[in-house]
Amino acid sequence: MDQVFAFLDKQRDLVIDLQKHLVAIPALGPDNDGDGEQAKAEWLKGRMQDMGFPRLENIDAPDTRVSAGFRPNIAGIIPGKDTSRTLWVIAHTDVVPSGDLELWDSDPWTLRVEDDVMYGRGVEDNHQGIVSGLLVAQALLDLNITPPINYGALMVADEETASLYGLDYVVAHRADLFSKDDIIVVPDFGVADSSLVEIAEKQMLWLKVSVKGKQCHASTPGQGVNSLVAASAFVVKLRELYAKFNQQDELFDPPTSTFEPTKKEANVPNVNTIPGLDVFYVDCRVLADYDLDAVLAEVKAMGEAIETEYNVRVEYDIVQRGEAAPNTAPDSEVVTRLAKGIKAVYNVEAKPAGVGGGTVAAFLRKRGYPTAVWATCVHNAHQPNESSLISTQIGDAKVLAHMLLAE
Numbered sequence: 001m002d003q004v005f006a007f008l009d010k011q012r013d014l015v016i017d018l019q020k021h022l023v024a025i026p027a028l029g030p031d032n033d034g035d036g037e038q039a040k041a042e043w044l045k046g047r048m049q050d051m052g053f054p055r056l057e058n059i060d061a062p063d064t065r066v067s068a069g070f071r072p073n074i075a076g077i078i079p080g081k082d083t084s085r086t087l088w089v090i091a092h093t094d095v096v097p098s099g100d101l102e103l104w105d106s107d108p109w110t111l112r113v114e115d116d117v118m119y120g121r122g123v124e125d126n127h128q129g130i131v132s133g134l135l136v137a138q139a140l141l142d143l144n145i146t147p148p149i150n151y152g153a154l155m156v157a158d159e160e161t162a163s164l165y166g167l168d169y170v171v172a173h174r175a176d177l178f179s180k181d182d183i184i185v186v187p188d189f190g191v192a193d194s195s196l197v198e199i200a201e202k203q204m205l206w207l208k209v210s211v212k213g214k215q216c217h218a219s220t221p222g223q224g225v226n227s228l229v230a231a232s233a234f235v236v237k238l239r240e241l242y243a244k245f246n247q248q249d250e251l252f253d254p255p256t257s258t259f260e261p262t263k264k265e266a267n268v269p270n271v272n273t274i275p276g277l278d279v280f281y282v283d284c285r286v287l288a289d290y291d292l293d294a295v296l297a298e299v300k301a302m303g304e305a306i307e308t309e310y311n312v313r314v315e316y317d318i319v320q321r322g323e324a325a326p327n328t329a330p331d332s333e334v335v336t337r338l339a340k341g342i343k344a345v346y347n348v349e350a351k352p353a354g355v356g357g358g359t360v361a362a363f364l365r366k367r368g369y370p371t372a373v374w375a376t377c378v379h380n381a382h383q384p385n386e387s388s389l390i391s392t393q394i395g396d397a398k399v400l401a402h403m404l405l406a407e
Helices: 003-009 012-023 036-051 129-144 168-172 227-244 292-310 333-346 361-365 390-405
Strands: 054-056 074-079 083-090 111-115 116-117 147-156 181-187 198-203 204-210 258-264 277-286 313-322 351-355 371-373 385-389
Touching: 003 129, 003 204, 003 390, 012 036, 012 129, 012 385, 012 390, 036 074, 036 129, 036 147, 054 147, 074 116, 074 129, 074 361, 083 129, 083 198, 083 390, 129 390, 147 168, 168 361, 181 333, 181 361, 198 333, 198 361, 204 227, 204 292, 227 258, 277 292, 292 313, 333 351, 333 390, 351 371, 361 371
Parallel strands: 083 147, 083 181, 181 371, 198 351
Antiparallel strands: 054 074, 074 147, 111 116, 116 385, 198 371, 204 277, 204 313, 258 277
């Protein structure tokens, strides 16, 4: 352990080098108007070969929307003394678009380093997880250490847009990679003091709501049906969901289910036209105590009231739906090992908790693999001037190494 920690303390230049190359290769899925992750995956695989990974596997998910014809997933494994189980570190290669370039202080696709801080799209979400996982592998390989169990670095695609071509595909098609005795960490969410260990998630229901009236000239409103008025009333009425589904679970913050109208599509391009179609979206994060069908039924009942009052027609599309996965037990091996590593490296007590946002851990938990989501995060993913710290990527690598090597 001392050897590994001493090695990791000297890896500032390696962190910067890895991040420099990762940031420079935008990996946007087709749903984000990109051509997928293949270029970044090819670079990563070459780097892992140069590092000396004894075992590398490609797990490609077919996708005709990208030029490669598939979305790449890469598994690298360093065999341990006990080859029947693996400590997996699972990170994702895709990122979100840069957004408005005017909001960035520098090119989002060129790494900028200021003392301990690195800036660039993806440096935290999720290059931080990739880098911390590879640092541990570099230490094992350079120091010629055979770990007690296998060490696995899994780089998956498509995390930012539902994971159908990423971890969901890998677990469904390569179940042989995993054992119920594996220790699985997803370094893709956390807090700045390193304490949060995510062990549970709320259910997710994203709805597209289309309110249809009748378009007409604004000077003769009686000849039409104003869809914006009806949609606005519907948005306000949806606040009643908080009272109808009001149970609390203190594992989460906030402890209740949430029901929030979010995106609004454009209706008419000019001021003097009454719109005949308004489309908005609702993001529901629901505690496992409730059936999502019951939530959807309540939304539709509210919609029927809006239809009657405003003489409109309402249609619904489910954009995304995710049922609750079983919680990872607070006393599971992955959580207890993480807690010991966090205490040893950062000198803080781990706090197992639930989160409202969905993570790829759900795909593993649903198949019976206890999984913890943890990292030390600045918490500015998806924002302009996304940043992460060199020191915490080294620190997180130490925590992962502690999980692997501690008696």
